[in-house]
Amino acid sequence: MTQVSREDVTYLARLTAxxxxxxxxxxxxxxxxxxxxxxxxxxxxxxxxxxPTYQVTDLENVWRSDVVDDYGVSREELLKLAPEVENNQIxxxxxx
Numbered sequence: 001m002t003q004v005s006r007e008d009v010t011y012l013a014r015l016t017a018x019x020x021x022x023x024x025x026x027x028x029x030x031x032x033x034x035x036x037x038x039x040x041x042x043x044x045x046x047x048x049x050x051x052p053t054y055q056v057t058d059l060e061n062v063w064r065s066d067v068v069d070d071y072g073v074s075r076e077e078l079l080k081l082a083p084e085v086e087n088n089q090i091x092x093x094x095x096x
Contacts, residue, residue, distance in 0.1 A: 008032070
């Protein structure tokens, strides 16, 4: 099993801005060591004859031509409907 120190866990906690108690640090230390041990086991597998899998659902991109449809309404007509217009654009309130 890969050794993970308390300092490693506190360093990761500091990077992620998570406050941990001593019990949580010890629990995470054990969990992270187990995860890394499992990854080490996966490294032992012979994958030399396995093709990389990029897509498992056989989905493909559907492409269409990019056509502008104005729906019979001009820009000027739409701007007339707006409550406030500035620089030929609809002005909206700031949202913070």
